[in-house]
Amino acid sequence: MALDYDLSSIQEARDLARKAKEAQRVLAGYSQQQIDRIVAAMSEAAVANAEWLARMAADETKFGIFQDKVKKNLFAAKNVYEYIKNMKTVGVLREDPQNKVIEAGVPMGVVMGIIPSTNPTSTTIYKALVSLKAGNGIVFAPHPNACRCINAAAQVLHEAAVKAGAPEGIIGCLTKVTMAATEELMKHDDISVILATGGPGLVKAAYSAGKPAYGVGAGNAPVFIERSAEIKKAVSDIITGKTFDNGVICASENSILIDEPIKDKVIAEFEAQGGYFLSKDEVEKVSRVVMTPKGGMNSALVGKGPKVIADRAGITIPEGTRILIAPLEGYGPGFPLSYEKLTTVLACYVVKDWEEACHLAIELLNLMGAGHTFAIHSQNDEIIREFIRKPVSRILVNTPSSLGGIGYTTGLAPSLTLGCGTIAGSSTSDNVTPMHLINIKRLAYQTCQVETQPKAPCPESSISAEDIAEVVKKVLAELKR
Incomplete structure (x- = not known):
């Protein structure tokens, strides 16, 4: 029975990754204005549902304080949104006329979002907002002790995104949570980058999956x-x-x-x-x-x-x-x-x-x-x-x-994924934002000419073919001794 469940969970992981990739291909063609409209709708839905999602998280995990979970949901839905809403993430980001370089943002593809039980709904809201703002799809792998509330948050966000014009399947979430399914998502070809928040073992597995990953370490x-x-x-x-x-x-x-x-x-x-x-x-x-x-x-x-x-x-x-x-x-x-x-x-x-x-x-x-x-x-x-x-x-x-x-009481980027830098084996020391989830390509014009000079002809050699033959003979004679 356990094997059947594992196989079923692996299949679900594959289906979610495939659907998210198909949806992301469509989303990749959207303008910044279309993306921003979708993200605004997701933020609004998360604010409207912050309280009951917090209650669900507290009831399911038995961690923390309900009122503070409401604040965290609102922080993810409002503070993060206010910080990212005017970011340019797709199309031309900036132009440098002096150096003749144009930078353009390109989505990474589909993000795998690993969600912990400690901050389940708020982290789901945050990761969905930063991923779609960057033009990506996202598939969530929930902690098994917070599966219901994470799925509920993902559903709220998905419905809001689709209603605002996003393609169906752009946000997915495992309902059958197993290590086999999580590992399948990590290594699936349709997943482009992993955004991992969880225990040290899971974060290490994310970095070992063979693809780009952002992971966080312990705090202390x-x-x-x-x-x-x-x-x-x-x-x-x-x-x-x-x-x-x-x-x-x-x-x-x-x-x-x-x-x-x-x-x-x-x-x-x-x-x-x-x-x-x-x-x-x-x-x-x-x-x-x-x-x-x-x-x-x-x-x-x-x-x-x-x-x-x-x-x-x-x-x-x-x-x-x-x-x-x-x-x-x-x-x-x-x-x-x-x-x-x-x-x-x-x-x-x-x-x-x-x-x-x-x-x-x-x-x-x-x-x-x-x-x-x-x-x-x-x-x-x-x-x-x-x-x-x-x-x-x-x-x-x-x-x-x-x-x-x-970033709640400071000017740091509002974020629920805090990098620890190479000191802890993390790929970033930043508070992760949408700018970590895009590729930047550059169009560069020539700014200076390459000076070319005609090559000088090789000087004529004074050594004849007969001289070379004589040297060869002497070397061969030495080798025979």
């Missing part, structure tokens, strides 16, 4: 509270970032690094705003339930509030606790909470100065989250700028990390 973002920081705002921002949808965004804060001179004030402010500092014994108990022996996170506690975690760990926390904070003396295998935690738990370290904070931040990112995101709260611009040279793709200043990283 450290956040440094430097001695010049506005402490009350810094603490508020960190709690806001980590509790947004209960910490399931990959750019969310995972470790606090407190500058030693302000340690007592920061701890007092966290406690005043709902942070609970775990005792050494409580750290061990929380570690055992939140993390697995292999260093991963217990999926049952992804996106859960502090009360759920505390109850599972068998500890008592004050009423109104918003975040659990685990003071740690080290990092790595002996300190499980130093790894990425997509839930309402933060590791905590005290550092003597910004240089030690920098070293520790890099160590934490190398442990997990290389190249992803670092946040700093400081009023010292000289120190802030020191971190530009560090091996990380996003340095976020005085803002919630989770929301700043995706």
